[in-house]
Amino acid sequence: MATTTEPAIDLDVASARKPGPEQTDGRWGGRLWGMLIVLCGAMFLDALDNAMVGIAVPPIQSDLHMSTASVQWVVSAYVLGFGGFLLLGGRLADLLGRRRILLSAVAVFALASLVGGIADNGALVIAARFVMGASAAFTAPAGLAIIMTTFPEGAARNRAVSIYTACGAAGFSLGLILGGLLTELGWRWTFLLPVPVALAVFFGATALVPRDAARAPGRRSYDIVGAVTVSAAMLLLVYTIVMAPTFGWASARTIGQFAATAVLLAVFVTVELRVKEPLLRLGLLRNKGLVGAALAAAAILGTYMSFQFVGSLYMQTLRGWSPLEMALAFLPAGLLIAAVAPNTGKLVGKFGPAWMIFAGFVAYTGAYLLFLQADTDSGYVATMLPTMLLIGVAFPFSFTGAYVQATSGVADSEQGLAAGVLQTGYQVGAAVVLAVVTATMAVDDKAGRGAGAAASLMDRYRDGVYVVTGIAAVTMVLALVSALRGAAKRRARQTAGN
Structure with missing residues (x-):
């Protein structure tokens, strides 16, 4: 493998590890497929849970008599646990064994979700969500690192990552629908449903994920x-x-x-x-590909989660749509992501991850600009559907590009840590951008702009989307500069080689 001090994002170079027979001939056997499905299941579980519980917040507040200030922690506690432990989770996966960490964290996730489902007070629900977030901070980098160290760098890895991305999108889309349906039955089902899913992942990983390699003898600090x-x-x-x-x-x-x-x-x-023996070898942060991918990840999830937040308020508060109607409005994006993502691996191999990230942000920027045209009575097909379709293209392009760029050229022994750095970018970006968007909307709300209540709300929502659009546009420009520089360096190397 390439050293960690150079980005080394040439996706046509084979991995230094000798690939297995299933990988060299382009065909994957049943056991390899089974392992990938299990790891995708862990990603699916995280996305499913987040989508369902997010929709269930209002009934949780009502049933448990929680204040607005306290009920926000049903969501924020998960973000806190996830973002707070990602670096540690990624590094421990490298040091203690990725399979071991994955199994332990999935088991804790299942237990915490069960506790949240039977809790009779808000504090216990919040505590359960924090533990679930912390558990996901260990499963996410461990699962991604197993994929990256199983599939050699190049076409096989790109294909695996694109499938991994599609499963996350499918979990989120299904979570929106199930969240709307289950909330009608009772919010507790949004906590209880993930339990059997987590158990299926646990037993599947036990059977299909290879055991961790034996550690070198001797004491380790x-x-x-x-x-x-x-x-x-x-x-x-x-x-x-x-x-x-x-x-x-x-x-x-x-x-x-x-x-x-x-x-x-x-x-x-x-x-x-x-x-x-440091927890984080600081030289890893000199890998420009990894750092650039983490910054792109911050913009990807930061802008999308903020847009979803504003869009949800627009649909439910301003337009009066039900949670299920809102979920169906977002569904086209999820379906398109699930359809496009499995094919993005070939595109990454052809154009490179930097160009995929750039293309993704072209689509993101266009999507958010379109939503700025929405008004208090805009039709879904004319305004919102085109936005969802553009997001459906942007998400798999940018996600797959960021995953591949972050882990290319990173030694096997640090794949978990690299995954943790990337995932930290996603979570911190989501928290930062959402906080800025929320503050912007709150300031304008106090100013009371607009002739009527609906117009005033619409003004607030547009201000939030302006922030989202600006961040997406700036990232698009930076991604273009990065892609052009990378292309220039490759041409220079080819010229020198000739």
């Missing part, structure tokens, strides 16, 4: 201080971002928490430079 400081820093960072709209971005509390986060990160870096 573990970077406990590094693990504590980076986890504390990420937890505090995500918490501060989530709460900033409530307390104010310029408040003494928010500034103090950001300062404390910076101190914790500084301590972490100091520790990593001194210990013999």
Whole structure:
């Protein structure tokens, strides 16, 4: 494999590991397919749960008599646990064994989901969601790392990643529909349904995911201080971002928490430079491909989740649609993602991940610009359906491109960590952009713009989408610059070789 200090995003170069017979001839056997399906099931489970519980928040608030301030933590606690432990989860998967971490975390996820489903108070539901998020922070990088170390770099890996992306999209789309249906029966079903899915993933992984390789004999030191400081820093960072709209971005509390986060990160870096076996080898962050993919990931999920937030408010609060009607409105995007994603592996191999990310953000920017044309009585087919269809193309292009770029050229021993860095980009980006969009809309709400209540709401929603569109457009330009630079470097290498 290439060293971790160079991006090495040439997707036509074979992996240094000797591929198995199922991989060299382009055909995958039943066991390999079964393992991929199980790992995709873990991704499916995370997306399914997030979509369902997000729709169930209003009935949870009503049934458990929770305040608006407290019920937001049904969603935010998951984000906090997920974003706070991703780096640790990715590195522990590398150190302790990816299969071991995957099985343990899926089991904890199932138990926490069951507890959330039978909880009789809001605090227990929030605690269960935090544990579920923390569990997902271990399953996500472990599962992706198993894929990356099983399938050799190139066409086989691109194909596996594109299928992985499609399963995540399918889980989210199905979760929207099931969330709307199950909420009619009772919000507890949105917690209870993931339990058998998690158990199926657990037993499937037990049977189909190969056992972790035996570790070298002898004692091994573990970077406990590094693990504590980076986890504390990420937890505090995500918490501060989530709460900033409530307390104010310029408040003494928010500034103090950001300062404390910076101190914790500084301590972490100091520790990593001194210990013999660091939790995070800082040289990995010199991999421009990985860092660029993580930044793109922040924009991908940040803009989409913020758009979904605004779009949900627009449909339910302004237009008066039911949760199920809203889910059906988003469904075309999910169906198109599921249809397009399995074929993106070939496109990545042909054009490279940087161009795929750029193409994705062209579609994202166009989608959000279209939604800005929506009004209080706009028709779905004329305005919203084209937006959903563009998102259906943007998502698989950009997601697959980011996954491949982040892990290409990374040593097998650090694939879990690289996956954790990428996933951290997704989660922190989602938290940051959503917080900014929420703050922008809140400020304009206080200003009371617009002649009537509906017009005022529409103004707020447009302001939020303006922020989303601006971030997507800037990322599109940066992705184009990155793709052009990469193409220029490849031409220079070819010229030098000739």
